[in-house]
Amino acid sequence: NAGVTQTPKFRILKIGQSMTLQCTQDMNHNYMYWYRQDPGMGLKLIYYSVGAGITDKGEVPNGYNVSRSTTEDFPLRLELAAPSQTSVYFCASSYQGGEYVDTQYFGPGTRLTVL
Amino acid sequence: GDSVTQMEGPVTLSEEAFLTINCTYTATGYPSLFWYVQYPGEGLQLLLKATKADDKGSNKGFEATYRKETTSFHLEKGSVQVSDSAVYFCALSTPGKLIFGAGTRLAVHP
Numbered sequence: 001n002a003g004v005t006q007t008p009k010f011r012i013l014k015i016g017q018s019m020t021l022q023c024t025q026d027m028n029h030n031y032m033y034w035y036r037q038d039p040g041m042g043l044k045l046i047y048y049s050v051g052a053g054i055t056d057k058g059e060v061p062n063g064y065n066v067s068r069s070t071t072e073d074f075p076l077r078l079e080l081a082a083p084s085q086t087s088v089y090f091c092a093s094s095y096q097g098g099e100y101v102d103t104q105y106f107g108p109g110t111r112l113t114v115l
Numbered sequence: 116g117d118s119v120t121q122m123e124g125p126v127t128l129s130e131e132a133f134l135t136i137n138c139t140y141t142a143t144g145y146p147s148l149f150w151y152v153q154y155p156g157e158g159l160q161l162l163l164k165a166t167k168a169d170d171k172g173s174n175k176g177f178e179a180t181y182r183k184e185t186t187s188f189h190l191e192k193g194s195v196q197v198s199d200s201a202v203y204f205c206a207l208s209t210p211g212k213l214i215f216g217a218g219t220r221l222a223v224h225p
Contacts, residue, residue: 004158033212042204042217043159050211058212090158100146100208106158 002026004107006091012113013081021076021110023091031094031101032074034058034066036087037109043090049074050096081114088112117142121205121216128195128223136190136219138179138205146207148172148181148188153202153218162190162203195223 007022025032030051035043035058045058049068063085065077074093078085088111092104122137140148147166151159163172168183177192188205200223205216 031211043215045212048212056211092159096211099210100144101211101213102147102208103149103161103164104159104213106160108158 004091004093004105006089006107006110008110009108010111012115013078014115015081015083017081018077018079019081019112021078021089021091021112023074023076023107024072025074025091025093025105026072027093027095027105028071029093029095029105030071031096032068033092033094033104034064034074034076035090035092036060036085037090038087046076046089078112083114086112086114117146117207117209117214119205119207119214119216121203121219124202124218124220126219126221128221130197130223130225131194132223134190134192134195134199134221136203136205136221138188138190138216140186140188140205140207142186142207142209144209146209148179149206149208149213150177150179150188150190151204151206151215153204155201159204195221197223197225199223 033048034046047066049055091107094104149164150162152162163174165172165181171180206213
C-alpha cells in the first residue's frame with residue numbers, strides 16, 4: 001500500500017512550457033485534491049474531484065486543468081507556465097462516506113520552478 | 116464562510132518546554148477538526164483529529180480538545196523535543212473539502 005504517490009519530485013520549466021503533474025492513490029478513495037504551497041505559506045486548493053469524471057474548482061484554479069478518468073489517478077496540467085506558478089504542489093486523497101470530508105492523505109509533493 | 120485562524124509563528128522553544136499552538140474556527144454545522152504536521156521537505160501528515168464536541172485527539176504526546184463553546188482546538192504538548200520542529204496546520208472539515216489554517220512554524224532548540 002503506497003498511499004499517495006506523485007511524480008516528478010522536482011521540475012524546472014521555462015516560461016510558456018506545459019507539463020503534467022501525476023498523482024496516484026491506491027487506497028480506493030473517492031475524493032482527490034491538488035494544493036499548492038508557496039514558500040512560507042499555507043495550502044491553497046487548486047482543484048478537487050469527488051469521483052471519477054467529476055472535478056471542481058478550488059481557490060486558485062487559473063492556469064491549471066485537471067481530469068479524473070479513474071478512481072486512482074488525478075493528473076494536474078499546467079498550460080503556458082508562468083513564474084507565478086513556482087511552488088510546491090501536493091496531491092491528497094480522502095474517503096468521504098457522509099457529508100463531511102474525513103482525513104486527507106498527502107503525497108510527498110512536486111517542487112516546480114518556472115524560469 | 117467557514118474559516119480557521121491559527122496563532123502566527125514562528126514559535127521558538129527550548130527542549131522539554133510546554134507547547135501550546137492556538138487554533139480557533141468558524142463553522143456552520145458539525146465539522147471534524149484536525150491537526151496536521153509538515154516536517155521539512157515533506158508533505159502533510161495527520162497528527163490527530165476530533166470528530167465531535169469535547170472529544171480529545173491525541174498522538175505522539177500531542178493533544179487537542181474540541182471546544183464548541185469557545186470554537187477552539189488548541190494543540191498542546193507537555194515536553195517538546197528537537198524532532199518536533201515542523202510546521203503545524205489546524206483544519207476543519209466541510210462538505211467536499213478541508214479548510215486549513217495558515218500554519219504555525221515550531222522551532223525547538225536543544
